[in-house]
Amino acid sequence: MIVMYVDAVTQKKLPNPRTSSYDTLAEARKDPLIMAKLHFFMAVSRTFTTFLTKYQTDEPVMPFISKDLVILMKSLLKRFIKAELLNDITALQMVKLDTTAKEARANLKDVDIGLGEEVVLKELQSSPNSSVGELSVLEFRKDYMDCLTNIVKKMQDKSPLKYTIVRQMACLDPRNMFSDPNLCYERMKGVVQRFLHDHQLSGGVSAGGEHPGAGCGGKVQTIEPEEGVRRGPASSLTNPLERRSREESRGGRHASRGVSPYRQR
Known part of the structure; x- marks a missing residue:
């Protein structure tokens, strides 16, 4: 339809609109x-x-x-x-x-x-x-x-x-994790180092291990156990609520035997 319209204007069957849009179409019509x-x-x-x-x-x-x-x-x-x-x-x-x-x-x-x-x-x-x-x-x-x-x-x-961080973020692609886990591990260390260096990683890291960002000048923080929480193996950490619940359960067993759980020694 556009070709027919341009041809009709060229043959003076229709008036020339004299617009830049028509001039562009007319030039394109001449291009083989x-x-x-x-x-x-x-x-x-x-x-x-x-x-x-x-x-x-x-x-x-x-x-x-x-x-x-x-x-x-x-x-x-x-x-x-x-x-x-x-x-x-x-x-x-x-x-x-x-x-x-x-x-x-x-x-x-x-x-x-x-x-x-x-x-x-x-x-x-x-x-x-x-x-x-x-x-x-x-x-x-x-x-x-x-x-x-x-x-x-x-x-x-x-x-x-x-940007290096964009290329390293590919370590979070599950396909890359499956095909090359070692490369993803190295890239993930690079991501953590970048975040630590730019102070973008809040909350610190787990205590007891060397942090991959320790060598890039960032201050490595460790998470200390809260007051009242017993420190031990990872599977045996308990909080005050769990400890109280266990003491009450032990008190119930002592009461059933006629022995006071809080007797004086």
Whole structure:
């Protein structure tokens, strides 16, 4: 309908609205590669939609964001970055990757522009009246790569993966706990050390063991037993109410035998 409307205005069958919105549509109508470009924008928007929908929530999803961010960024990078650079890349390396470097970029003919764009370009090239040739396709691939570079650069600048605490919080992901418990243990120690260093951990830690944050300059506090609480093995700690209940139960047994539980010695 939009194409028919622009054609009707061009043929002066309808009056020209003379607005910026119409001027944009008219320029797009003249672009022979507009359908391929629209397919590109739709593909990128679909890539981000799942992530944005999942994390626009009040639920505690912090342990999962680092892994999902890595998957999201890697899905964009593999379209125009050489595969050997992405095989064993870490989250921090991915954030620091220079996507403008020529040695990191794939050849223009190897850039993954997507199935929709490939189909549209082949149809345009095979059309007898089309002005789209091999040079136009290469220019489209270069613009495609430059656009992805700008998108990834913005993600790298704003990505929370730059912060160590975000990457360490992945230790609370049950999948990571099951697959690599030792790594999760080390990451959890790092989280505790960070909280202690920033004075964000209140209440201290259990007494009787060396604290993992003792070496980062934070003051390690221990929880002393409250007054009236007997200190002993972990399974035998009792509070005053439990002790009184036991004394009353013993007093009941002595009374049944005719012996006063409070007799003078």
